[in-house]
Amino acid sequence: MASAQLAADYRKAADNYFKRGDYSSAISYYEKYLNGGKAKQAEFDPYTSKMAGKQVPPSDKLQAVYQLAESWRLLKNYTNAAPLYAQIADDYNTYPLGRYHYATSLRALGKYSEAEKALKDFLATYTTEDQYKKAAQREILNLQFIQEQLGRGAAAYVVQPVSGGRTGASYAPVQLTPDTLLFTATWPDSSAPANKVHVNRLYKAVFSEGAIAGVTRANEIPSGQMHEGVASVSADGNTLYLTRWSVNKDKKSASIYISKKSTDGVKWSNPSLLDTIVNTPGSNTQQPFLTPDGKHLLYASDRPGGLGGYDLWMAELDVQGKPVSTVNLGNVINTSFNEQAPYYHAASSTLVFATDGRTGMGGYDLFYSKGAIGYWGQPENFGYPVNSVKDDMYFVSYGKGKKILESVLLSSDRADVCCLELFHLAKKDPLKQVIGQVVACDTKTPLPGVAITVVDIASGKQVYSGATDADGIYSFTIESATPLSSVATLKGYYTTSQSMQLPDAADELDSLVSTPVCMQKEVVVTENITVLRNVYYEFAKADIRPESFASLDDVVDFLKKNTDVKAEIGGHTDNKGSDELNLRLSEARAVNVVNYLVSKGIEKNRLIAKGYGATQPIAPNVNEDGSDNPEGREKNRRTEMKILK
Structure with a gap:
């Protein structure tokens, strides 16, 4: 008898606290009522529902279970609320909103698929056209959207x-100056x-590289x-x-x-x-x-x-x-x-x-x-x-140009704190694919099987090592466009080392195609004359242009490998200009080539410089009809190496 009276007192106190909105006190007395004033497990433990399946409390205690669930929910403790709602969810005639609140509690716990099912069960039995039905219909769409979005992940952002x-x-960021942030905080x-x-x-701070520093009150604003x-x-x-x-x-x-x-x-x-x-x-x-x-x-x-x-x-x-x-x-x-x-x-x-x-x-x-x-x-x-x-709200973009999500400040309570906080969202730069090709200098045909090593010029770090495919192509990825140099090696060809020529807008592109590398065939010791490809001079002058050095270095490499070779470096021009001028120009260019080879360690007594002017054309300077032949002239303007010994 005394036990029954005590239970009734617990129930009465719990209901009174619940009506007054004192949910913490209500929880204490509902739990005592449901558990006979003892530990939760003594009589009926509403929290074991998850393990016990469809354990249902006696009918006279269902209302207490419901109001205990409501108390936990209103205190935003969804961990304790959810299993309680599960106990009364099937009694939808008595507690029509039980399934709805069960679903919202599951949603708050991150159990989105279970929450979606609970809402569909709620709509299947709830016939009243009111805000709860509309909210449930909207929330099903939200839950489907959440699951789809979370399934995509956030790999592109930090x-x-x-x-x-x-x-x-802390919320509502705004740029006060280019490097000063103004925001609101409590x-x-x-x-x-x-x-x-x-x-x-209002507060202000220096904002740089996704972080704030020097936070102070914005006291200059009254x-x-x-x-x-x-x-x-x-x-x-x-x-x-x-x-x-x-x-x-x-x-x-x-x-x-x-x-x-x-x-x-x-x-x-x-x-x-x-x-x-x-x-x-x-x-x-x-x-x-x-x-x-x-x-x-x-x-x-x-x-x-x-x-x-x-x-x-x-x-x-x-x-x-x-x-x-x-x-x-x-x-x-x-x-x-x-x-x-x-x-x-x-x-x-x-x-x-x-x-x-x-x-x-x-x-x-x-x-x-x-x-x-x-x-x-x-x-x-x-x-x-x-x-x-x-x-999530209060958005400001620090992106460059039209890149609105490149760098963003926003406010969110996603960190499970009391309220909004400032967050920085930055888009990760996608890896850039670099595509290169190696071709033969003389025929421009692709060279397969070329061993390629690529180095970051600034750091000296190797970023790629591999070989060209059947089309002479090789590719690799880098985090950002940076100066690179490549070394190409293939038997029968001179090793070629040069800077990789990337497109001008490399920073804006995800795929970078480098200018093809051309490799010279190794010169075989013979009486034949070899035209030195890719050797260029300033217009009407003897000065060697820097882009010629890679080709001349191949000649150096050949002469160092073949130490018994002596060679003549011959300069040739087309027939524009006087014979005397062309002869002097061709000889001066040949001398400059010899000087370059000597500067690279080749003995001077192994080399002879000779100018031929326009006396030995290998193609017509003019066509049969008397018109100019630019292609022929280009072939005649050449530098040759003749093996003498």
Whole structure:
């Protein structure tokens, strides 16, 4: 009898605490009631449901189990809530929302496929046309989207917090200067009154390479007694818009203010309230974003005339930065739910905003819409990892040109903390494929089986070693375009070492095709005359051009391998110009070649320089009809090596 009375007292106390919203106390007494005032396992343990399968408590305790589940859920302890909801999920006549809350608890625990099934079970039995049915239908789409996005992974991006380790929120980043970040935070302030330790204030920091440093309060911007933050700065750095708000009895009242930089170039004027064109009395107006041209102010507001919740609006500004008119962005952008935190990336003509009214991954997701001011395309979800299964909003791009996701700061509570934190998202540069080819210098035909070694010139590190395929092709990948040199080796050909000639826009390309390398056949000791390919001179001069050195080095290599060889270096020209001039020019060029070979270690007594001018053409300088023959002249302008011994 006493035990029954004690159980009744536990139940009564639990119900009273539950009605008053004191869920922690309610949990304590519901557990005592369900377990006879003893340990959880003594009588009925609702937490063992996962192991025990379809264990169902006595019918008189189902309501207590349901309200215990509700208590845990309302305290956001989904680990304890989920197995409790599982106990009453099949009694959908008595607890029609049991399956719905079971599903949302599973979702919060990351059990997305199970949550999707639970929602479908809920819709199969729930016939009321209300917000829960609509929410369940939307959430099924969200769960399917989550599973699809997480299945893709985030290999192309790196996401990391930049403001972790501090108690409180940090969010709404904006560029104050190219290297200075302005953002909002509720970090503890020892100078604030005891009841305002976590007031929203503006902070600034140096932002570089995905990290912040030198964090301080933005004291140059006058602050008042209200919360303030979510700012936007003009392109010239002289005009600042910010949100100020107060909270009275859980009711928020927010408006947008404007401030001008003082003549000293450091401090700002006391922020003044924008007029009623933007700040509608009785409504919240917040989160300003000034377009780079300074002509429009995007903002979020729950003012009348919207589609529901917070909508995005746009005000036209005069030259002083004051609004002259305002319009709703319309149903292409806005939904009956909430749209907030607008941002416009001018380089890519992209509007970015956060919403909880479209298919997404959870809470607020970041969406983008391509178009110009006033002409917006259908919004698309950025997907994972820009978005997470938590809230993601307040976006700013540091990307170059149109690369909006190259480097991004955003706010998210994905780190399982109390509130929003600043995160940096950076796109990994894809590996660049370098494609090279080796051909024979004389025939330009591909050479297979050439041993190739590629070295990073700056570091000296070998980045590739392999051989050409049947088409003379070789390829490898590198992280970034960097100066490279290659060495090509093939029996019967001179070893060729030279810098790899990559395309001009190498940094912007994922596939880089190098200029083909040509290899000279080894010269066999014979009385024959060999034309030295790829030996070039300055126009009408004897100076050897640097691109000739690789070919001349092959001659050096040959002469060093064949130490008993003596050779004549002969210079030849076409027949343009006087015979005397051509003779002098050809001899001077031959002398310069000999001098180069000697500078590389070849004994001078093994070499003879001789100029032949235009006396020994190997092709016609003019065609039969008397017209000029450029191809023939090019063949006649040559340097030859004749083996003398």
